[in-house]
Amino acid sequence: MSYLRQFGPNDIYVNELRTHPQYEFVMWNGTEYLNNRKYEGVDIKTGTVNLYEYNVNRAAGEARIFPFVEKGGGLIRLNSTPVSSFTGSTYGSTIQGEYPLTASIARQLFDSSDGLGASERLRLHAMRTTFDYYKYLSPVYDYETYYSGSTVNLISIPSIMFGSRIKPGSLDLKIFHSGTLVGRAKDIRRNGELICITGSNSGSVVGVALYGEGFLALTSSDTVAAVNDTYTGTAARVTASWIYFGSHHAGTNKPRETVFSLEFKGTHRMPVVTMMAHAEKGVLNNSSNPTFISSSASGSIRSISRSSSSFSEDDEIPIKNVVQSPFANSTASFEKQTYISKVGIYDEQKNLIAVAKLAQPVRKKEEDSYTFKLKLDL
């Protein structure tokens, strides 16, 4: 088909599709579960997002897929290789990594007893600018006042899960004790404040969320409920509070009576190009497909006459009449009609760069007018 039509200024537009995949982490007894997925093969660790999901069912001792690179002038290094061992290796040597590469949430507790200059708090201090940046949302982001020397329970969420940002209003933190919901906090104001919505502390801010960076900073040491467990990793039982949220890994004395749940939605942005391809009335009623002409005249396609002074083709080749008569044993009157089966997209140099196919060919008569809406995810 040689009919080319240029898109007009209103025929192409780019917009953005936003998706919000939902995640639920359940943490108990040293193990995380992601979206209620449990066993998915040997070597698939629960509660993680696996980058490649290689070696899914290879037990210890079996040969495994692993990456490697030869150290060269490009200084390409596997991220899992420590810088020190990379720089210490000779050029040409093989740097070997290992799979799986997984990502999961992590918890780190910064205790107020550490002291401001303690090396344990450096990671938190590095986030000072980020916290302060969000003070326009709420004063509880003020680093100096609320985080600098306080006990902070920092929950880190990898960006492979939430994409560009955590969706405001989607955070839901729950603490269950012996199967009973004893504490719940949500960002109901959508400004990053995590607000307790259960118990005597209902309505108080227990921490903040950094939506774009994927951090939750919980600072409330108030009692969530009159229940206790071994949240500190020792045999001593302490009362449940938000600074112990996610402490399911706490050493040999794990809090086995408590289940922590964290729900959130991510935000993934996908640019989409939408193109409107118009087939207006009176056009696209002809086809260069060989089946378009009558089979009885197919031989005349080649009835080319040529001489030293002329070149001519038969200009009266009958078109096959595919109009169906509603009556038996009769032939319908001829109408020009085509069946559109695909739309090709060409660039400025008329190179075919994309093809959109219809599930079923669309019949087009002379008086018909169609618009095909083509969407292309970028």
Next chain:
Amino acid sequence: MATTFKTLLPGDVIDTRNRLHESIPITGTIVSGTYGPQAQERNIKDYSHGLFQSVFDYPFLSSSANHIFDLTMGYSSNSPISASSVAGYKQQKSKINIYNQMAQVLVGHDADGNIREFDADGDLTGGSKIRSCYFINISRLLGKDEIKKGSFQIDLGLEPNYDKAFSASLSITDTNAETTYKTNSPAGEYGILKTNTLTGGPSTGNETRAVVSASHNVGLIFYQAGVVVLSSSIFHNNVKGDTSIAGHGILDENHFPEMDMTHTASVAGFSEPGPLNSIFRLFASSSISGACNAFRHRLGNVSFNNTTELNSTIYFCRANANEFNYSSNPTYLKDSKIRVKADDSRAEPVSYITTVGLYGPNNELLAVGKLSEPLKKTPSNELTVRVRLDY
């Protein structure tokens, strides 16, 4: 943020290419045996069209499953298998079509426009042709940009007795392909697969351990396409093979009686000598998926290294002694004094470089490189920050 721009000169920008590899071992039990009895494996996907089967590393209905490779077979219309008048052929047209399709993509057409046949030694002008073969199409997930030359190995069970297939195991490799690979294919570079090491020997027949007499050319591996072509002659011996096919069987007939491939009934009227289920009978009378099942039963370990090409541009951003010693960052000044000079007016200006921004010709910010820790810059030192952009 600093607002000082410095133009990168031609000597400051270089393009490089690096190669990242993965070692891919595929144990034979994944291909057959782990996920159910033969022909019922949950990690093998057969299609209604019956032209090939897909092999996964886990039951394919699981989201954790990875596609490893597709398996199919075919033979040339010049093969005696296709010329035979034996009753009971299955999917003959499909098998020939598959061979032709693979051949025209991988070895192309000759000067007359005819599809070339796979050549055992890569010299298309003559020599032995591979006219009946198995095709292993390695998935892009594992093959990546290309299979690393000289790293491919496949082990096949060659014990004639079907139930003890791996009592004799032959390894086939593309040894020395790093330097001897061929380039006369429209699908990229390819190497010759040769018999390498035989382990064990037949438990029937002659008691002496049988040896494959020489390093035979038994297939081709197309590195960029990720396709392995294995000649059916691997499963055939010299005498019983069809001698009209150059490179007919490779096995020592005194030690390897004809191989039992499927344990099923014979095809009536087939004139090929040997046991009931020889490889030629299998190719002729079995469905494609049946022949693939038989192959998987004799397919041991497969291993290779893949390659991913990383193209990079390296920008050498040079900060000379008298450059980038000040900052327009609001925190740089306090009470109209440079904060980091500690009230010493005679001290050198000092800045800390944290970020390198790459700008386009119209001064639009295109990329940002961050340092893991700030670098101190004074008039008495010079820095070159190496910024690598991978794509």
